[in-house]
Amino acid sequence: MSDITIPNRRGLMLGGAAAALVAPNLAQAAPASDVAAIRKAAEDGYAASVKRIQGWIALPSIAAENRDMDKGAEYMMALARDAGFQHVEKVPTDGAPGVFATLDVGAKRWLALYFMYDVKQYDPAEWSSPPLEARIVDKPGFGKVIVGRGAVNQKGPEGAMLAALHAFRAAGKKPPVNLVLVCEGEEEIGSPHFRQIVTQPQVLAALKKCEGVIIPSSWQSPSNGGVSVNLGAKGVVELELVASGAKWGRGPKTDIHSSEKARVDSPAWRLVQALTTLVSPDGNTPAIDGYFEKVRPLTPREKELIALAAQNINEADAKKALGVEHFIDDLPWEQTLQRLASQPTVNIEGLVAGYTGPGGKTVLPGRAVAKIDMRLVPDMTKDDSVAKLRAHLDKRGFQDVEVKVSGGYDPTETDENSRLIRAQIATYKGMGVPVTLYPRLAGSWPGTVFTSAPVSLPAGQFGLGHGSGAHAPNEYFVVESSNPKVQGLVGATMGFVEFMYQVAAIK
Structure with a gap:
């Protein structure tokens, strides 16, 4: 949680x-x-x-x-x-x-x-x-x-x-x-x-x-x-996006020597390319087709409550608690609180491919995984959001990138x-x-x-x-x-x- x-x-x-x-x-x-x-x-x-x-x-x-x-x-x-x-x-x-x-x-x-x-x-x-x-x-x-x-x-x-x-x-x-x-x-x-x-x-x-x-x-x-x-x-969807040589039909099915990158496709780079289509270039705005269709704007009452909160919550304290020095686009404090309450997100929890231990290991991974969570606001739903993600990837030729949903709710x-x-x-x-x-x-x-x-x-x-x-x-x-x-x-x-x-x- x-x-x-x-x-x-x-x-x-x-x-x-x-x-x-x-x-x-x-x-x-x-x-x-x-x-x-x-x-x-x-x-x-x-x-x-x-x-x-x-x-x-x-x-x-x-x-x-x-x-x-x-x-x-x-x-x-x-x-x-x-x-x-x-x-x-x-x-x-x-x-x-x-x-x-x-x-x-x-x-x-x-x-x-x-x-x-x-x-x-x-x-x-x-x-x-x-x-x-x-x-x-x-x-x-x-x-x-x-x-x-x-x-x-x-x-x-x-x-x-x-x-x-x-x-x-x-x-x-x-x-x-x-x-x-x-x-x-x-x-x-x-x-x-x-x-x-x-x-x-x-x-x-x-x-x-x-x-x-x-x-x-x-x-x-x-x-x-x-x-x-x-x-x-907010609701949430937790899932994995998986790119693999086995599903793609290109690249290796298991890790191989990295010298082969000169002539062999990389599932890891394939996953990176798929990921970049999901958000704006700065990573801050979801770009999944239709993702915002069902997003309900803040009501006047919700805006009133946020405005009151902005007057009485200390921005510096919030940044200190989070360990950050800046919010997105250096937005005014009240706007950050509005985003917190109203914006759906697409977040990378983790990226895993190939060797991740001490030092280097020159391999070309056969499989790459991105652990993703998507936060949802009214009137979005888990099922609709997952369907939009799948359609978005398919439209861009990433039918081989698997979407493995582990859980979530509205x-x-x-x-x-x-x-x-x-x-x-x-x-x-x-x-x-x-x-x-x-x-x-x-x-x-x-x-x-x-x-x-x-x-x-x-x-x-x-x-x-x-x-x-x-x-x-x-x-x-x-x-x-x-x-x-x-x-x-x-x-x-x-x-x-x-x-x-x-x-x-x-x-």
């Missing part, structure tokens, strides 16, 4: 329509005595919560490598049972299994949770500590953090949500909402079989009772503790007036957290499975706390925060407690 948060710097930033909808406040939603008891239980259970996350990190389910997928599902089932879910079952798919669970406390309302139990690949040589050891280290400016693969994406935030349920039980309190838990083990390869899980009759029937669906997150800005409430997310959209969004805003406001309402997450998650038919529910991200390094070395999740504006594990746990009370109470 690739997510980009848009923190703000000066506090609550809501347009008139949303600002009028943040009541009731937390004092009305959650009895103070209950919250105090639950917080004490969360504090008392802190060590166990940390160990729960560390133990989970120690078991890496990696869909791209087909590693420990069944074990990952079994572990997820055990975590759900331990957190109090009464019904827990494994859901088979044509790929990795998922998990479905329910916790019925007799409440009036239901809330759905989306968990992923898989993680990205890793190279231990790139890490400061072993990525499965989940070591607790001191990180200057942040406090004590867990360093490990999956720490923030998503086992730390999901662990905080589980910790909330443990705290309710330890305090002798019932959660104010019933819960439906839906989990998958293939998010990091584009969730190719997740719809099979959600459309199982028992899963679909349970989801239909819910107010909405959240994926736990931990995106507080270190500068001011701010968070974003996103009203959607964009998501959620109404800002839904109870789910209003409950998020009210929770953040009640806890004194600066919040920005933003049109669309530039990253992707399979929320479209929830927001589209037959489920048709509001869906989004929620959570306090902080972590970073998803998909990268030294991924971390803060458990004891030294920054007063950012919550640690206990504070993140209480964020989920307060949110559940808001979902139960909001009109």
Whole structure:
């Protein structure tokens, strides 16, 4: 999962329509005595919560490598049972299994949770500590953090949500909402079989009772503790473009000596030529035939939200966080935010051909692969975008270049007036957290499975706390925060407690 948060710097930033909808406040939603008891239980259970996350990190389910997928599902089932879910079952798919669970406390309302139990690949040589050891280290400016693969994406935030349920039980309190838990083990390869899980009759029937669906997150800005409430997310297609001598009928079928380039065609150069047709010369604008046909322009409301964000988010902070000195074409700040929310993309994740080890090896590769992701905005779809890519290549004579789609899904959209969004805003406001309402997450998650038919529910991200390094070395999740504006594990746990009370109470 690739997510980009848009923190703000000066506090609550809501347009008139949303600002009028943040009541009731937390004092009305959650009895103070209950919250105090639950917080004490969360504090008392802190060590166990940390160990729960560390133990989970120690078991890496990696869909791209087909590693420990069944074990990952079994572990997820055990975590759900331990957190109090009464019904827990494994859901088979044509790929990795998922998990479905329910916790019925007799409440009036239901809330759905989306968990992923898989993680990205890793190279231990790139890490400061072993990525499965989940070591607790001191990180200057942040406090004590867990360093490990999956720490923030998503086992730390999901662990905080589980910790909330443990705290309710330890305090002798019932959660104010019933819960439906839906989990998958293939998010990091584009969730190719997740719809099979959600459309199982028992899963679909349970989801239909819910107010909405959240994926736990931990995106507080270190500068001011701010968070974003996103009203959607871009879709994504993950695929490989493969050029080979075998398919092309030219060039070698296996690697040969590079001296033969004087008389033998190169599949690697063939792939490069195909790639250059997909984007503008600077690489910044997709040039696939018809790619922009279904792109919906930003609405006036979306432009309003982006303009407000541009006034209150610091451009220098954003560049520092990304490690960049320039944005595309040195565009004005507000335009970069508009692009982030509105532009589809074609990105090269990786290029692989021939020898890639130390030193040189004079070969002419017989096969070359480009790993591609395409980000989609409303009203684009995965299937239409893939079809356009195939037609584009064929029209230019690249019929031999294979398009191997590994996964993907459509964009998501959620109404800002839904109870789910209003409950998020009210929770953040009640806890004194600066919040920005933003049109669309530039990253992707399979929320479209929830927001589209037959489920048709509001869906989004929620959570306090902080972590970073998803998909990268030294991924971390803060458990004891030294920054007063950012919550640690206990504070993140209480964020989920307060949110559940808001979902139960909001009109």
